[in-house]
Amino acid sequence: MKKLGLTLLTALVGGLIAVGGYKLFESKQEQKMSFEERQQLHYANNPVPEVVSSTGNPDFTQAAAMVAPAVVHITTTYPGRSGSRGYGGGSPMDLFEEFFGMPRQQQPQRSQPPAQATGSGVIISEDGYIVTNNHVVVDANKIEVQLTNKRVVEAKIIGRDPNTDLALIKINEKGLPFVRFGNSDEVRIGEWVLAVGYPLGLESTVTAGIVSATGRSTGIIARELQQRQYQQRGGGYPQSDEEPMVNTAVESFIQTDAVINKGNSGGPLVNASGELIGINSNIMTPTGTYAGYGFAVPVNLVKKIADDFIKFGRVKRGLIGITFRELSPAAAKELEINDVNGLYVIDVVDGGAAKEAGLKEGDIITKLDGRLIASSSDLQERIYRLRPGDKVKLTYKREGKERDVTVTLKEDTSSAEKADEADSEAKRSATEIYNKLGAGFVPADNAKKKELGISSGVVVTQVHQGGLFDYFNVQRGLVITHINGQAVNSADDVESALANSERGIIHVVGVPQRGSRVELRIPIEY
Known part of the structure; x- marks a missing residue:
């Protein structure tokens, strides 16, 4: 009996050690995974029933129930500012002000007390990573996140990308609900979608609509980046001998008529299955409130940027090395060509990927990896998902003949992210x-x-x-x-x-x- 007891005890201890070792190994392996791989592992171990709408009228109750617990309310605190900072009488985020609701500085020549603004965010992993908009957290010296159980915790910025208006922040929590990634490449015009967030000072709010367009560009990110470049030059436009202002914005939004208002910024756009397909970024409105058009950053771009922040600490951007013009009947007439679709290559950067692949001025790019290029925003968004060293197949026309070439993307060595100076209180967490x-x-x-x-x-x-x-x-x-x-x-x-x-x-x-x-x-x- 003693031998039997000793044998059982040895087996039990050995089993515990094996399980503990496996859990440690599993934890280390999970840290190396992308967010999408981590989610796939979670759902492989924790399957959920497929969400199917009822016959007849659409039923969003299950989708809303799946998503709402993982949508958070973000409150940001901004330092007091004075006119000497070169803000020209207003916040540097004036272009986003009508959507985001950040208070305007009415008296720029006097120091202002700390201001607050609010937005939304969506949890994408159970250990507290949250995606939101860059304009929600830029310049903030304090970021607080309110969970659906009303608990408020502080968040730190993991990374910001002004080029796409995305940011990744983190709270020190475990076991959180998160929204499952969808595939924005499969989004179809006319399909039902839900927008979830904290608009107009209200609690968690769900609205429904349809996808009304994809690959949309509003110009709002480009204008904001240009305004920041303008401020960094001391308020002066570039002279003839200065480097011109560069547009590095990537805008290929999912357009929806789901109601989005101030405070929805950074919240999720999800499909009828409760899968994340975009991050709500801005609205087109003459009044500052909903007027029928909202725009979300596609989730396939969100995945790449979030993973870049974790793996590299910054966004790794691959470049083709061309400047181009989107073709239209008017552009074709001006250029004296017959093609009205595609991207007309205006210039090829010396030493760039396109130059090395043999592309020339006057070529017309028609496809990327076999898929038609419908607009410049389509090309920019797809290239931005890739990293330096990745290869793409470009189809282009030269002298009326279509050809294929493989291009190896090169790294963007320009400064992609700059923030303005900010003051703060003496005592901080x-x-x-x-x-x-x-x-x-x-x-x-x-x-x-x-x-x-x-x-x-x-x-x-x-x-x-x-x-x-x-x-x-x-x-x-x-x-x-x-x-x-x-x-x-x-x-x-x-x-x-x-x-x-x-x-x-x-x-x-x-x-x-x-x-x-x-x-x-x-x-x-x-």
Whole structure:
């Protein structure tokens, strides 16, 4: 009996060790997965019944019930501003003001008290990652998220992409409900959709409509980027010898007539099965409230950008290396050509991917990977989903003959994301300080640690204009090993270490190269 008992005990302990080891392995593997792969794993282990609408009138009750618990209310706090900042009498987000509802600064020459604004967001993973709009969180020095159970928690910015008006933020919570990803390539004009959010100061609200168009461009992101470039030049338009203002906006919206208003910004657009197909971004309106047209960023673009922030700390953008003009009957007449569809190549960038592939000025691009290119927004959105090194097949016309060429995308080395300077209160939580750093981080890999001879570290992947790191000239690529005496290996470690800031000073230790070390003492107020 003793031997039998010992055998059973040994088997039990061995089983527990095996299960524990498997769970640890499973956790590490999950961290390497994309958000979509993590969701697929979750639903493989937790199947849900297919949502089918009733016969006759559409039934959205199941879809709404699936989505609403994962839609959050976001409140942002902005520092007081004065006219000396060069805002020209208003908020730098004036172009989004009518949709988002951010208060206008009526007296630019006087310092203003902190202002607040609200928006929406959608949880995409059970460990607290939330997608929203860039214009919801840009310039904010405090971000609070209210969950459907009324609990309010602080969020930190993981990454922002002004080119698509998307942002990824995170709260330190586990076991959260999240919205299942759909496929925006399968969205069809005329299908039913739901918009969920917190409009006009109301609680969670669901509205229904149909998809009225895809691949739409409103110009609102392009105008906002141009306004920021204008402000960064000190308010002056470029002179003849200056670099021209560059349009890097990517607009290929899903258009819907589901009612969207101020506060819906950043919330989900879902199909009748409760799957996320877009992030509500803006409306077209002469009054500032709903007038029939809302626009959402396609979810296939959202997936890529969210994954980029986790894997690389910033958006990896691949470029073809051309400038082009969308053809129309009027454009064809002006160019003296017969084609009225496609993209007419105006210029091919020296050293770019298109140049190396043999494309020339005057070529007309008609297809990407075998799919017709209906508009410039269609091409931009599909290319933005890819990364440097990815290959695409372009079909183009030259001298009336259609040809195919494979193009290997090159990396965009331009500065894709800049933020304006922002002040804040003297005392902050660790999350507020993290956001004020104006930086992005990814864990240093083992090869980098070995190269530098360190055992811990995060790589600075983004430095936003106006943040603390920008002000104190912390460079992208620096490996930070310790903050406030605490070893850091992830963005969460950075935030945790910031809580130990004493006397308003952040002590940063970095290693630029093996055998060297830099120490910075950065005041939270400057």
